[in-house]
Amino acid sequence: MTVLTAQNAIMAFDQDSESPAPERGEVLLDVRAISKSFGDRVVLQDMSMRVHAGEVVAFLGANGSGKSTTLRAVNGLIEADSGDVTIAGVKLNEASAQRRAEARRSAATVFQKIHLVQRRSVLQNVCAGGFSRLPAWRSVPALFGQELKEEAMACLERVGLADRAHDRAGSLSGGQQQRVAIARALCQRPRMILADEPVSALDPKAADDVMQLLHDLASKEGLGVAAVLHQPHLARAYADRVIGLRDGHLVFDAPTAEIDDAQLASLYV
Numbered sequence: 001m002t003v004l005t006a007q008n009a010i011m012a013f014d015q016d017s018e019s020p021a022p023e024r025g026e027v028l029l030d031v032r033a034i035s036k037s038f039g040d041r042v043v044l045q046d047m048s049m050r051v052h053a054g055e056v057v058a059f060l061g062a063n064g065s066g067k068s069t070t071l072r073a074v075n076g077l078i079e080a081d082s083g084d085v086t087i088a089g090v091k092l093n094e095a096s097a098q099r100r101a102e103a104r105r106s107a108a109t110v111f112q113k114i115h116l117v118q119r120r121s122v123l124q125n126v127c128a129g130g131f132s133r134l135p136a137w138r139s140v141p142a143l144f145g146q147e148l149k150e151e152a153m154a155c156l157e158r159v160g161l162a163d164r165a166h167d168r169a170g171s172l173s174g175g176q177q178q179r180v181a182i183a184r185a186l187c188q189r190p191r192m193i194l195a196d197e198p199v200s201a202l203d204p205k206a207a208d209d210v211m212q213l214l215h216d217l218a219s220k221e222g223l224g225v226a227a228v229l230h231q232p233h234l235a236r237a238y239a240d241r242v243i244g245l246r247d248g249h250l251v252f253d254a255p256t257a258e259i260d261d262a263q264l265a266s267l268y269v
């Protein structure tokens with residue numbers, strides 16, 4: 001098994017930036033040696049990773065290994081104690097509050113728990129993804145602009161649910177609701193989607209549909225996708241690269257085809 005220390009992971013990244021692999025797109029997310037403790041418990045140590053435009057990166061690891069903490073340090077739900085996070089070229093801890101907020105908007109988060117407003121229409125839920133781009137006075141449902149509605153419709157088309165735009169969100173299946181949540185994320189105009197267990201509550205067919213959608217958004221539209229998964233077979237089927245975490249440490253980061261079953265199994269012992 002390839003064991004990556006933070007040091008050689010960063011060296012590998014440095015070499016990568018000197019001679020970028022031609023098939024990979026721009027670096028959209030560059031996490032360098034972040035650490036995080038809660039009290040005296042170290043939950044992330046020297047975690048480094050990158051997400052490029054056009055790729056799906058799967059994050060695997062046992063419960064408590066630090067996957068969500070990594071994503072939260074990127075989307076701003078927590079601050080890392082040390083290390084750097086750069087989103088779309090903006091180094092967060094050196095940027096102004098406004099640039100930091102803009103950079104973080106370019107990374108939209110999708111969660112396992114979908115959080116749609118069930119009694120509102122699918123379209124209204126998707127429009128909410130655009131609110132962060134609007135002045136506060138327009139972020140009121142009655143004032144949804146025509147322009148925003150059209151953009152939200154286009155986002156629904158991208159996830160294959162335009163025909164359900166006027167249905168109540170609560171009337172859709174779990175898998176469809178997760179696709180609506182992805183449409184809402186797209187309405188934020190992100191360059192990257194951070195998905196924390198997007199398919200853990202879905203049946204196998206719906207999980208495949210959502211993973212196929214995320215894969216298509218990356219491969220056809222050039223978004224970067226980082227998805228926490230608890231299903232190694234989905235990582236194999238849909239991810240370009242797999243990152244393994246154990247006890248807050250990066251244990252491997254490699255193209256999916258190079259990951260063997262023993263490496264995957266080692267994450268869960």
Ligand SMILES: Nc1ncnc2c1ncn2[C@@H]1O[C@H](COP(=O)(O)OP(=O)(O)OP(=O)(O)O)[C@@H](O)[C@H]1O
Binds near residue numbers: 062063064067069070
């Ligand atoms: N706000 C917090 N306060 C204290 N401890 C926390 C907090 N958030 C996370 N932790 C701890 O950090 C560790 C990593 O948690 P994290 O949520 O990142 O794990 P995970 O890999 O996403 O696990 P799971 O697969 O169960 O979602 C765990 O031990 C957890 O208890």
Ligand SMILES: [Mg+2]
Binds near residue numbers: 067068069196
């Ligand atoms: Mg988690």
